[in-house]
Amino acid sequence: MDAAQREVLDSGDINRALSRIAHEILEKNKGVRDLVLLGIPTRGAHIAQRLAKAIADIEGVMIPVGTIDVTLHRDDLRSRPARALLPTVIPTSGIDGKKVVLVDDVLFSGRTIRAALDAMGELGRPSQVQLAVLVDRGHRELPIRADYVGKNLPTSLKEHVRVSITETDGTDSVSISGTPAGGGE
Amino acid sequence: MKRHLLSASDLSYEDAVLILDTAEELAKLVDGPVKKLPTLRGRTVVNLFYEDSTRTRISFEAAAKRLSADVINFTAKGSSVSKGESLKDTALTLQAMGADAVIVRHSASGAAHQLAASGWIAGSVINAGDGTHEHPSQALLDAFTMRRHLRDSKGDLAGVRVTIVGDVLHSRVARSNVLLLATLGAEVTLVAPPTLMPFGVEQWPCEISYDLDRVLPRTEALMMLRVQGERMNNAFFPSMREYSRGYGLDDKRASALSPEAIVMHPGPMNRGLEISAGAADGLRSVIVEQVANGVSVRMAILYLLLGGASIEEVSL
Amino acid sequence: MSGYLLRGVSVLGEDRVDVLIDGGIISEVSKKPLAPTGVRTIDCDGLIAMPGLVDLHTHLREPGREDSETVESGSAAAALGGFAAIHAMANTNPVADTAGVVEQVYRLGREAGWCDVRPVGAVTVGLQGTQLAELAAMAHSAARVRVFSDDGTCVADPILMRRALEYVKAFDGVIAQHAQEPRLTEDAQMNEGFVSSQLGLRGWPAVAEESIISRDVLLAEHVGSRLHVCHVSTAGSVEIVRWAKSRGVMVTAEVTPHHLLLTDELARSYDPRYKVNPPLRRDEDVQALRQGLADGTIDAVATDHAPHPLEDKECEWSSAAFGMIGLQSALSVVQTAMIETGLMTWAEVSDRMSTRPARIGSLRDHGRPIAVGEPAHVVLLDPRGKSVFTLEGNASKSRNSPFLGMELHGRIEATFLRGRATVLDGKLAG
Numbered sequence: 001m002d003a004a005q006r007e008v009l010d011s012g013d014i015n016r017a018l019s020r021i022a023h024e025i026l027e028k029n030k031g032v033r034d035l036v037l038l039g040i041p042t043r044g045a046h047i048a049q050r051l052a053k054a055i056a057d058i059e060g061v062m063i064p065v066g067t068i069d070v071t072l073h074r075d076d077l078r079s080r081p082a083r084a085l086l087p088t089v090i091p092t093s094g095i096d097g098k099k100v101v102l103v104d105d106v107l108f109s110g111r112t113i114r115a116a117l118d119a120m121g122e123l124g125r126p127s128q129v130q131l132a133v134l135v136d137r138g139h140r141e142l143p144i145r146a147d148y149v150g151k152n153l154p155t156s157l158k159e160h161v162r163v164s165i166t167e168t169d170g171t172d173s174v175s176i177s178g179t180p181a182g183g184g185e
Numbered sequence: 186m187k188r189h190l191l192s193a194s195d196l197s198y199e200d201a202v203l204i205l206d207t208a209e210e211l212a213k214l215v216d217g218p219v220k221k222l223p224t225l226r227g228r229t230v231v232n233l234f235y236e237d238s239t240r241t242r243i244s245f246e247a248a249a250k251r252l253s254a255d256v257i258n259f260t261a262k263g264s265s266v267s268k269g270e271s272l273k274d275t276a277l278t279l280q281a282m283g284a285d286a287v288i289v290r291h292s293a294s295g296a297a298h299q300l301a302a303s304g305w306i307a308g309s310v311i312n313a314g315d316g317t318h319e320h321p322s323q324a325l326l327d328a329f330t331m332r333r334h335l336r337d338s339k340g341d342l343a344g345v346r347v348t349i350v351g352d353v354l355h356s357r358v359a360r361s362n363v364l365l366l367a368t369l370g371a372e373v374t375l376v377a378p379p380t381l382m383p384f385g386v387e388q389w390p391c392e393i394s395y396d397l398d399r400v401l402p403r404t405e406a407l408m409m410l411r412v413q414g415e416r417m418n419n420a421f422f423p424s425m426r427e428y429s430r431g432y433g434l435d436d437k438r439a440s441a442l443s444p445e446a447i448v449m450h451p452g453p454m455n456r457g458l459e460i461s462a463g464a465a466d467g468l469r470s471v472i473v474e475q476v477a478n479g480v481s482v483r484m485a486i487l488y489l490l491l492g493g494a495s496i497e498e499v500s501l
Numbered sequence: 502m503s504g505y506l507l508r509g510v511s512v513l514g515e516d517r518v519d520v521l522i523d524g525g526i527i528s529e530v531s532k533k534p535l536a537p538t539g540v541r542t543i544d545c546d547g548l549i550a551m552p553g554l555v556d557l558h559t560h561l562r563e564p565g566r567e568d569s570e571t572v573e574s575g576s577a578a579a580a581l582g583g584f585a586a587i588h589a590m591a592n593t594n595p596v597a598d599t600a601g602v603v604e605q606v607y608r609l610g611r612e613a614g615w616c617d618v619r620p621v622g623a624v625t626v627g628l629q630g631t632q633l634a635e636l637a638a639m640a641h642s643a644a645r646v647r648v649f650s651d652d653g654t655c656v657a658d659p660i661l662m663r664r665a666l667e668y669v670k671a672f673d674g675v676i677a678q679h680a681q682e683p684r685l686t687e688d689a690q691m692n693e694g695f696v697s698s699q700l701g702l703r704g705w706p707a708v709a710e711e712s713i714i715s716r717d718v719l720l721a722e723h724v725g726s727r728l729h730v731c732h733v734s735t736a737g738s739v740e741i742v743r744w745a746k747s748r749g750v751m752v753t754a755e756v757t758p759h760h761l762l763l764t765d766e767l768a769r770s771y772d773p774r775y776k777v778n779p780p781l782r783r784d785e786d787v788q789a790l791r792q793g794l795a796d797g798t799i800d801a802v803a804t805d806h807a808p809h810p811l812e813d814k815e816c817e818w819s820s821a822a823f824g825m826i827g828l829q830s831a832l833s834v835v836q837t838a839m840i841e842t843g844l845m846t847w848a849e850v851s852d853r854m855s856t857r858p859a860r861i862g863s864l865r866d867h868g869r870p871i872a873v874g875e876p877a878h879v880v881l882l883d884p885r886g887k888s889v890f891t892l893e894g895n896a897s898k899s900r901n902s903p904f905l906g907m908e909l910h911g912r913i914e915a916t917f918l919r920g921r922a923t924v925l926d927g928k929l930a931g
Binding site: 271272273291293294295296298299302315316317318319357360383384385386388389 | 690693694695696697698699700701702704706770771772812815816817818819820
Binding site for chain 1: 206207213218219223224252488490491492
């Protein structure tokens with residue numbers, strides 16, 4: 001981590017945030033009935049797995065977890081070369097009539113979530129859709145808000161938020177850097 | 186990826202695996218409830234077919250439509266092509282119509298290359314079979330089918346033993362397959378009478394055999410090529426019967442294959458000539474599946490060539 | 502001013518001399534500066550003088566395809582390429598198989614006046630390969646035809662070839678054979694080899710050329726006739742011609758500039774400008790052709806200048822016409838392939854592009870040395886110059902050349918035909 005980066009969440013913070021979100025999901029939905037978690041690859045998918053595990057630790061029930069790739073529904077496809085598709089795995093029980101919690105690492109413009117809602121529309125008709133994110137950094141461009149937020153992180157548009165999680169990056173951490181360029185979020 | 190898909194040799198190892206992986210994801214979507222994706226909305230794809238090939242045309246058409254592209258079919262029959270309009274004039278017409286991609290099938294080897302290199306067309310050119318040259322999307326769907334059955338839909342085809350049998354000399358499918366399979370690490374053996382092997386074939390990245398029975402037991406994927414009866418008029422072989430005896434896949438030969446081996450054919454088949462009905466419909470046959478896989482693979486090609494920014498758009 | 506003084510010119514790359522051209526002949530050659538009056542002086546510092554070039558193999562397309570070339574436009578291109586004489590091939594429409602047609606072409610050449618146009622007569626009626634054309638009538642016509650060829654098609658019938666070889670002995674003619682076994686090359690598109698196997702273009706095996714040359718040199722030996730082999734393109738053909746010459750067979754051979762430089766790898770572009778007959782071959786063949794030209798096995802460079810309208814080249818490879826234009830780029834390409842590589846001297850280039858082709862074509866007043874009293878057919882070349890073969894500078898009515906737009910070695914400054922400048926400062930001198 002170079003000097004320009006500043007860690008805002010460490011591994012312990014992240015664990016606590018996810019644990020809290022797990023409780024909030026259970027509280028809001030009054031248990032695990034009809035709950036499905038759909039993570040947005042790559043990091044959102046892993047966070048969804050962790051949330052499911054946290055919920056299982058509390059309730060003793062493993063709820064269905066899937067992934068939903070939004071690439072084909074993005075509205076900015078033509079701004080970059082074609083991207084590789086990431087897996088979409090819908091739990092065998094499906095999403096029709098379920099309460100789906102979309103899970104992503106960072107909520108920013110809201111466009112990814114818009115694409116995810118479109119993608120989900122092709123796959124079924126949930127009774128309700130909720131949104132859980134590890135970090136909300138503001139600057140929404142669409143009328144979208146998260147139901148569960150690990151950490152609200154006021155940022156400027158020039159700043160860059162980097163989420164690292166052990167499954168993909170070898171460590172759990174959220175940091176901000178002042179330079180606009182850099183890796184994925 | 187390059188802007189055009191003209192030859193299987195245009196594809197690097199990474200490109201080839203990316204197309205197969207993308208096709209796999211798309212197959213999962215379209216095999217499920219999703220019939221249509223918005224990805225290519227507003228893009229125009231032209232099927233420019235100078236040669237009859239209903240199966241390839243509808244495969245590309247289905248692929249483009251499932252990605253929400255607008256599809257225009259331009260076939261030689263009933264158009265100005267049959268009255269002798271030049272490739273150039275047709276290309277300029279398509280350019281004026283704003284084609285983002287032109288999928289071209291032509292009886293002349295190199296026609297797709299010429300369209301791509303001419304500057305007559307701004308969009309991507311996809312070779313859907315040119316003369317006796319190449320048919321790269323067929324090779325990709327064949328590789329996709331092999332990977333599903335022999336490599337659990339993952340990675341490359343390293344070490345897979347593929348045997349391609351028949352009229353290699355006149356086969357664009359064989360040419361594209363040899364190139365792509367070499368890229369993906371498969372071990373290819375071509376089997377044909379020496380008259381149907383191209384002069385210079387010993388420099389291809391594959392093995393050559395004239396003895397199908399020797400090759401069959403170790404074959405994991407067996408691809409039978411269509412053989413045309415009129416070849417015997419040019420002394421390529423004495424009779425269809427002799428050809429069938431030496432190089433046809435009959436029930437007895439099919440049983441010499443290992444139980445896990447798959448039998449493929451790019452179609453259309455000559456049942457009873459290069460392949461018996463029993464072998465074509467047998468348990469090892471994946472011929473029908475090849476057709477279905479063709480749509481997913483062509484969706485992947487269209488998405489990867491057209492789904493992102495064009496090279497010019499990125500450099501802006 | 503009727504004459505020209507070539508001041509300080511290097512004849513065939515040798516020491517500098519002054520050369521006076523006057524009255525249609527070379528009237529003086531001197532190591533000391535000349536100071537004649539009433540002539541135009543050309544400062545030849547750095548320039549080489551060679552005898553005017555002679556092409557054994559040009560397609561002028563007139564009569565019949567005046568949209569792609571005429572005798573006038575083709576011979577103008579020849580003058581710009583340094584040629585003083587060209588042989589117009591017989592595959593026109595109507596075919597040059599009668600005294601009438603060859604006289605027409607001959608007359609058109611004289612009227613144009615850019616260079617001497619020597620018609621080639623067809624060997625068989627209509628190039629059909631079945632019946633001998635009236636060879637003697639063409640030989641005895643005003644066009645005085647000495648070279649006979651069915652170029653474009655091969656005289657494949659061995660008995661017809663034998664008779665033709667024999668028949669032209671009566672008037673010191675020569676049969677120029679387009680060596681292409683027809684059955685082995687049905688619908689053939691390019692050299693048969695690794696590249697054709699990959700491109701899916703029908704192969705044109707070397708043996709289709711070599712088998713005909715083998716047969717023909719044996720026939721020529723048997724009947725004691727002169728044989729000329731057009732545009733040899735393979736290493737095997739060079740070997741066969743070398744062997745035949747060693748046996749004393751009266752065989753001569755030519756090679757095109759493009760076969761000295763280009764290979765079948767270029768077909769990978771599917772650009773029909775690279776589609777020629779015979780096809781471009783492998784690099785091994787190119788090297789053997791260069792060696793054969795350098796050691797004299799191959800007697801001459803001949804352009805096979807083959808103009809075609811744009812629509813016959815802007816199409817699918819398999820539908821495209823064979824051939825490329827070559828008169829204006831010939832000397833530059835030869836310089837690139839033979840001089841820049843150190844394989845030949847300018848004296849040898851002059852021998853292969855002027856002296857020997859003139860002898861093969863029985864042109865008595867061409868291919869002569871630059872010496873006092875000789876006819877003043879001279880080309881002036883700046884070997885260190887560069888020239889770009891441009892559309893504007895192209896005098897041919899066709900543009901099917903892969904060399905268009907390329908910067909090439911050497912620059913032709915002037916061409917003289919019987920003492921008259923047809924080209925000055927690299928431009929046609931009207």
